[in-house]
Amino acid sequence: MVVIGGDAAGMSAASQARRLKDPGELEIVAFERSHFASYSACGIPYWVGGDVEHREQLIARTPREHRSRGIDLRMRTEAVEIDVPGQRVRSRDLESGAESWTGYDKLVIATGARPVRPALPGIDAAGVHGVQTLDDGQALLDTLAGLEGRRAVVVGAGYIGVEMAEALLKRGFEVTVVNRGEQPMATLDPAMGRLVHEAMEGMGITTVNGAEVTAILTDPEAGAPGASGGPGARVRAVVTEDGEFPADVVVLGIGVEPETGLARAAGLPVGTHGGLLTDLSMRVRGYGDIWAGGDCVEVLDLVSGRERHLPLGTHANKHGQIIGAGVGGGYATFPGAVGTAVSKVCDLEIARTGLLEKQARAVGLRFVSVTVESTSRAGYYPGAAPMTVKMLAERRTGRLLGVQIVGREGAGKRVDIAAVALTAGMTVERMTALDLGYAPPFSPVWDPVLVAARKATAAVAQAG
Amino acid sequence: MVVIGGDAAGMSAASQARRLKDPGELEIVAFERSHFASYSACGIPYWVGGDVEHREQLIARTPREHRSRGIDLRMRTEAVEIDVPGQRVRSRDLESGAESWTGYDKLVIATGARPVRPALPGIDAAGVHGVQTLDDGQALLDTLAGLEGRRAVVVGAGYIGVEMAEALLKRGFEVTVVNRGEQPMATLDPAMGRLVHEAMEGMGITTVNGAEVTAILTDPEAGAPGASGGPGARVRAVVTEDGEFPADVVVLGIGVEPETGLARAAGLPVGTHGGLLTDLSMRVRGYGDIWAGGDCVEVLDLVSGRERHLPLGTHANKHGQIIGAGVGGGYATFPGAVGTAVSKVCDLEIARTGLLEKQARAVGLRFVSVTVESTSRAGYYPGAAPMTVKMLAERRTGRLLGVQIVGREGAGKRVDIAAVALTAGMTVERMTALDLGYAPPFSPVWDPVLVAARKATAAVAQAG
Numbered sequence: 024m025v026v027i028g029g030d031a032a033g034m035s036a037a038s039q040a041r042r043l044k045d046p047g048e049l050e051i052v053a054f055e056r057s058h059f060a061s062y063s064a065c066g067i068p069y070w071v072g073g074d075v076e077h078r079e080q081l082i083a084r085t086p087r088e089h090r091s092r093g094i095d096l097r098m099r100t101e102a103v104e105i106d107v108p109g110q111r112v113r114s115r116d117l118e119s120g121a122e123s124w125t126g127y128d129k130l131v132i133a134t135g136a137r138p139v140r141p142a143l144p145g146i147d148a149a150g151v152h153g154v155q156t157l158d159d160g161q162a163l164l165d166t167l168a169g170l171e172g173r174r175a176v177v178v179g180a181g182y183i184g185v186e187m188a189e190a191l192l193k194r195g196f197e198v199t200v201v202n203r204g205e206q207p208m209a210t211l212d213p214a215m216g217r218l219v220h221e222a223m224e225g226m227g228i229t230t231v232n233g234a235e236v237t238a239i240l241t242d243p244e245a246g247a248p249g250a251s252g253g254p255g256a257r258v259r260a261v262v263t264e265d266g267e268f269p270a271d272v273v274v275l276g277i278g279v280e281p282e283t284g285l286a287r288a289a290g291l292p293v294g295t296h297g298g299l300l301t302d303l304s305m306r307v308r309g310y311g312d313i314w315a316g317g318d319c320v321e322v323l324d325l326v327s328g329r330e331r332h333l334p335l336g337t338h339a340n341k342h343g344q345i346i347g348a349g350v351g352g353g354y355a356t357f358p359g360a361v362g363t364a365v366s367k368v369c370d371l372e373i374a375r376t377g378l379l380e381k382q383a384r385a386v387g388l389r390f391v392s393v394t395v396e397s398t399s400r401a402g403y404y405p406g407a408a409p410m411t412v413k414m415l416a417e418r419r420t421g422r423l424l425g426v427q428i429v430g431r432e433g434a435g436k437r438v439d440i441a442a443v444a445l446t447a448g449m450t451v452e453r454m455t456a457l458d459l460g461y462a463p464p465f466s467p468v469w470d471p472v473l474v475a476a477r478k479a480t481a482a483v484a485q486a487g
Numbered sequence: 488m489v490v491i492g493g494d495a496a497g498m499s500a501a502s503q504a505r506r507l508k509d510p511g512e513l514e515i516v517a518f519e520r521s522h523f524a525s526y527s528a529c530g531i532p533y534w535v536g537g538d539v540e541h542r543e544q545l546i547a548r549t550p551r552e553h554r555s556r557g558i559d560l561r562m563r564t565e566a567v568e569i570d571v572p573g574q575r576v577r578s579r580d581l582e583s584g585a586e587s588w589t590g591y592d593k594l595v596i597a598t599g600a601r602p603v604r605p606a607l608p609g610i611d612a613a614g615v616h617g618v619q620t621l622d623d624g625q626a627l628l629d630t631l632a633g634l635e636g637r638r639a640v641v642v643g644a645g646y647i648g649v650e651m652a653e654a655l656l657k658r659g660f661e662v663t664v665v666n667r668g669e670q671p672m673a674t675l676d677p678a679m680g681r682l683v684h685e686a687m688e689g690m691g692i693t694t695v696n697g698a699e700v701t702a703i704l705t706d707p708e709a710g711a712p713g714a715s716g717g718p719g720a721r722v723r724a725v726v727t728e729d730g731e732f733p734a735d736v737v738v739l740g741i742g743v744e745p746e747t748g749l750a751r752a753a754g755l756p757v758g759t760h761g762g763l764l765t766d767l768s769m770r771v772r773g774y775g776d777i778w779a780g781g782d783c784v785e786v787l788d789l790v791s792g793r794e795r796h797l798p799l800g801t802h803a804n805k806h807g808q809i810i811g812a813g814v815g816g817g818y819a820t821f822p823g824a825v826g827t828a829v830s831k832v833c834d835l836e837i838a839r840t841g842l843l844e845k846q847a848r849a850v851g852l853r854f855v856s857v858t859v860e861s862t863s864r865a866g867y868y869p870g871a872a873p874m875t876v877k878m879l880a881e882r883r884t885g886r887l888l889g890v891q892i893v894g895r896e897g898a899g900k901r902v903d904i905a906a907v908a909l910t911a912g913m914t915v916e917r918m919t920a921l922d923l924g925y926a927p928p929f930s931p932v933w934d935p936v937l938v939a940a941r942k943a944t945a946a947v948a949q950a951g
Binding site for chain 1: 495527529530535538539544545567600643646800802803804805808820821822824825826827828829830831836838840863868897899900901902903904906907909913917919920921922924925927928929930934
């Protein structure tokens with residue numbers, strides 16, 4: 024068994040396979056090009072923000088621990104070619120430059136995703152950081168430690184963007200988020216994104232929407248707008264069509280795309296979002312001895328019936344388990360996802376599952392949409408905080424299509440109710456009778472999700 | 488329309504009917520024997536404990552507000568007879584003693600539940616309190632305000648018992664909970680109840696299990712164990728077979744039973760738990776013009792297929808909505824419940840849904856049972872707190888049968904995931920792939936419920 028990529032999906036697969044087969048039965052080799060394996064990339068913003076003190080806390084299992092379990096994990100080793108007919112992988116030791124071929128009976132591709140990094144003037148300047156890997160996080164922290172200025176610009180207002188805005192605010196920076204979209208959080212419908220915008224402004228995060236970055240200005244060229252500094256030059260400002268935003272540090276949170284160059288070069292099938300296509304057992308379609316999982320694959324969206332790219336640690340871990348079971352001679356499948364995600368900016372919780380309005384339209388669904396205001400606990404109980412729930416239901420059938428939630432403490436994880444209901448194909452009318460946990464410290468007597476389901480039920484009846 | 492009982496179910500029914508029919512079409516009369524209507528009985532422990540400052544915060548709608556909406560709510564008026572053939576209700580004004588008959592086309596019985604009050608010597612002594620109604624809560628607060636001693640004994644360790652233990656602890660009392668059961672929380676399996684016991688002891692709440700109360704001692708008879716004081720005498724101690732527990736105040740939290748004397752006398756059908764039996768539209772079985780809802784009815788348990796008595800505000804409100812729709816000419820049904828409940832003692836959260844082991848056995852189910860330890864958030868994220876999840880799954884089919892959770896912040900409402908999965912009849916294997924909200928501040932990468940589902944899946948496979 025050869026594993027390409029030593030993070031969540033790859034090392035979960037290796038560990039699960041090792042549980043099922045001992046080293047006498049199955050040899051496991053894993054290649055990881057970075058300095059770290061098996062870490063929580065999702066935790067990087069909290070490490071940068073200081074909630075998590077030590078980098079090591081983000082590491083679930085060290086290379087040494089993997090090796091002690093009989094997994095030959097080769098760090099700083101990059102796979103550079105897959106020879107599918109020859110069942111072998113060519114890898115390069117990034118320290119020495121030495122290359123070698125390793126044969127496989129079973130191959131696991133877990134190459135993850137890479138941050139989108141637009142080809143802008145100045146993008147490679149010192150002080151411009153992505154935050155995809157622990158190496159990236161360490162580089163950003165090193166920059167922050169040496170900075171004299173306190174102005175940070177975050178490019179992008181998706182999950183990574185808003186989480187990094189919080190992190191930099193906690194580090195005492197004046198934070199400006201420069202966002203191409205109409206509102207922050209393109210994973211929400213605009214009116215819900217507007218609530219996030221307002222809350223971010225209330226926290227002192229300047230949020231600029233509809234702003235496409237055209238260049239990054241650097242110091243040696245001070246006063247020469249749009250000019251590009253070399254890698255040695257230091258960032259000074261972010262330029263958009265509408266203006267210039269001074270910056271001592273810039274964090275890119277524009278999104279990620281599947282890292283599938285190696286797999287494409289080997290002729291493996293990729294989908295419309297650039298991710299590898301697999302079957303339900305996470306085998307690459309058409310290949311019996313090659314599996315793929317994690318951020319480099321596309322996932323079936325159970326609500327729309329379409330493939331999507333959903334780069335999330337929780338999917339990657341599930342994929343790894345399933346691949347490990349398959350390689351180890353067991354049986355497990357990944358039926359797909361419903362598009363659940365949750366995040367926060369300071370005390371604002373943001374969650375969604377299922378389809379947005381535009382996503383529902385794109386697959387030909389007709390729907391009703393309702394929005395309700397409620398509170399996280401009984402109104403009279405201390406800490407009851409307002410929350411807004413938006414719900415989409417199919418016309419005629421009343422089937423739940425999606426839920427979006429913006430609120431404070433206790434809001435975010437309520438999305439799980441809808442995630443399970445979506446998975447089960449429930450109608451919003453059936454949801455109104457759900458027997459959810461109620462006590463004043465936990466919920467109003469009608470849980471906010473039930474309030475939304477009642478309104479959606481009425482809207483479905485009304486729409487006919 | 489005549490409504491007997493002016494709390495959650497009754498006034499929800501009246502309000503919903505009023506929304507659908509204006510006063511020209513439907514006259515609505517409601518009788519309430521207490522001083523309060525439409526209040527949150529579930530909030531009483533938090534009012535007693537001081538989390539909720541004013542009694543009025545617990546009142547969702549005042550009698551005046553109901554009247555201004557065209558509902559003739561008659562306070563301090565007790566229904567004393569239902570004449571089913573004559574379609575009329577006899578009521579008594581509790582102030583004047585005057586009685587009168589009121590005719591109905593549609594009758595709603597929402598008489599609630601009454602606390603179990605064992606016929607013990609001393610039970611009527613001053614300082615012995617139930618906490619079922621706002622009147623009860625006010626009487627207890629008056630007692631607490633006048634007390635010099637600081638020793639409180641709570642009889643019973645169910646939801647009300649543990650919530651009142653917290654409330655009295657917050658008021659500065661030394662609290663002893665005297666509990667007949669093997670462990671606190673008979674709504675949990677014993678090993679899970681044990682966790683609650685240990686946590687309560689850690690909070691400084693003395694919890695005595697296996698202790699049946701035999702008498703309540705009062706002051707005038709000091710030194711005469713087991714003697715009974717009259718209503719004027721003041722409580723001094725609670726006596727069990729194993730010993731005596733000094734008490735300046737005693738709170739009874741032994742449980743409640745359906746208040747159905749009036750309905751029984753009228754010949755309406757009650758079930759094995761003493762609650763009225765209804766159809767799916769909340770009509771009393773066999774009667775087209777009589778509805779019943781709230782704590783006085785039995786509810787279909789969707790997991791066991793049996794009727795149960797589940798006195799909870801959240802069901803009462805749903806019943807009221809459904810009854811109001813039916814009376815108002817609309818259509819809605821209550822399909823049943825899965826037995827979800829959540830509570831807390833200080834920072835300990837306690838939740839369950841579905842069946843306990845003994846409940847599963849009682850209906851002939853064979854099952855596997857697993858228990859896992861996990862954390863509420865990613866282990867490295869601040870505030871990650873341990874939680875224990877127990878899961879029951881049917882043998883062979885792997886169908887989820889029940890979940891119990893004991894933990895700290897973030898533990899309790901996770902039971903909703905299982906409540907929805909139970910409603911949908913999911914298998915634990917299907918649950919392992921649920922797309923739940925993940926981000927480090929909200930959950931480990933494997934949500935604790937998923938960890939339990941994985942272990943249960945393996946146990947089902949193992950058990951064959």
